[in-house]
Amino acid sequence: MRFDDVSQAIGNTPLVGLPRLSPDGYRIYLKLEGHNPTGSVKDRVAKYLIEQAERAGELVPGQRVLEPTSGNTGIALAAVCKVKGYPLTCVMPENTSEERRQLLTMFGVELVFSPASEGSNGSVRLARELAAADPALFMPFQYGNPANALAHYETTAPEILADLPEVTAFVAGLGTGGTVTGVGRRLKRHDPDIKVFAAEPEYGDLVYGLRNLDEGYVPEVLDQSVLDSRIKVDSLKALQYTRELAEVEGIFAGVSTGASLAVAVRVCKRLPAGSTVVALSPDGGWKYLSTGAYAPGDVREIATRISGTLWA
Ligand SMILES: Cc1ncc(COP(=O)(O)O)c(C=O)c1O
Incomplete structure (x- = not known):
């Protein structure tokens, strides 16, 4: 292959x-x-989220991508964004494992932490606030984006x-x-x-x-x-x-x-x-x-x- x-x-x-x-x-x-290349099912989703947004004209070259993710989606998006040239910010709970932080940092991802006590719902809340405050950011939002399920439907x-x-x-x-x-x-x-x-x-x-x-x-x-x-x-x-x-x-x-x-x-x-x-x-x-x-x-x-x- x-x-x-x-x-x-x-x-x-x-x-x-x-x-x-x-x-x-x-x-x-x-x-x-x-x-999968970055080691999780989320590679499929990351690819679909980014490519659907490109096709819809919601994502333009060089635009920053922001996503709430407690790990796997962030790592997958990091790889896909890397080869396609988009900078990436991930919002994640502060108690996410060390391996994940190191991986994301190595990929050049900017990390923003939400309170551990709020779990992944806290990351969703904070990412929504950040995206609402800065229209230059593109948030694929895997929790609400039909491209997430479509990746599984089609692949x-x-x-x-x-x-x-x-x-x-x-x-x-x-x-x-x-x-x-x-x-x-x-x-x-x-x-x-x-x-x-x-x-x-x-x-x-x-x-x-x-x-x-x-x-x-x-x-x-x-x-x-x-x-x-x-x-x-x-x-x-x-x-x-x-x-x-x-x-x-x-x-x-x-x-x-x-x-x-x-x-x-x-x-x-x-x-x-x-x-x-x-x-x-x-x-x-x-x-x-x-x-x-x-x-x-x-x-x-x-x-x-x-x-x-x-x-x-
Ligand atoms: C390790 C792990 N297991 C299970 C899931 C659940 O998959 P899905 O988001 O498609 O419901 C995820 C995704 O968040 C995950 O990272």
Whole structure:
């Protein structure tokens, strides 16, 4: 595979079976989005946000881009903006992991911090204020921009269907809602019987790029009509599955992958025997090492120690 620049190398990620973790009589596959150039599913979204804005004439050469992001979208936008020549400012919670700050700084991104106590909603609030105060800034706003879901509708879902036409259910974490909305719509257009499930953190539980809709903000991008169900996962379960995935299947993923996997295993019980479930793994585990999530020791103690850390 040969590409003209890094933005062309986005997508076409592997879909990998989990023969040991799948319940008997079911097949679970993981779509490994950590294989994208900057290491997350957000490469797809960043490319679509920027290219749609260019096409619409909302973004002109050299214009500064501003986005609230707790990490992955910022890193993805950093790469896409770099090759396309746009300076970038990211607004993120002040407790975002050190790896992410260093990465963004290396890419030349300007960082603005929102209070840790406000989580990702605080970044959204502050970014909106900054964008309203300076009309020269362009804010793609992944939470409200249809290009976010479109990236998944036009790329992620067709890749799944090409690799596994017999898919019966899809599971992804709920962050902006772009993944479940875009993939879910396309899969249901292909076959209305395909079930779509969202993994959602417990109320008040801060889980790695995921959000609980009952906490107040429902992203505009999310189309709840494509969801068959939202299924709650606590951070301990997400962490247990993330670690088991490495121990049993040899896959090193971020903690929101464990949340989706926990839901994938759970929904098998609701589906007829022989069903094939695709779960989406948004990223690898590298950016979370400093949180201690993969450290040796008792998983309950680790989950307690790191609870409240916003990892997204
Ligand atoms: C690590 C991680 N997991 C899950 C998600 C959720 O994906 P989406 O924003 O498409 O709902 C995100 C995105 O915010 C993320 O960064």
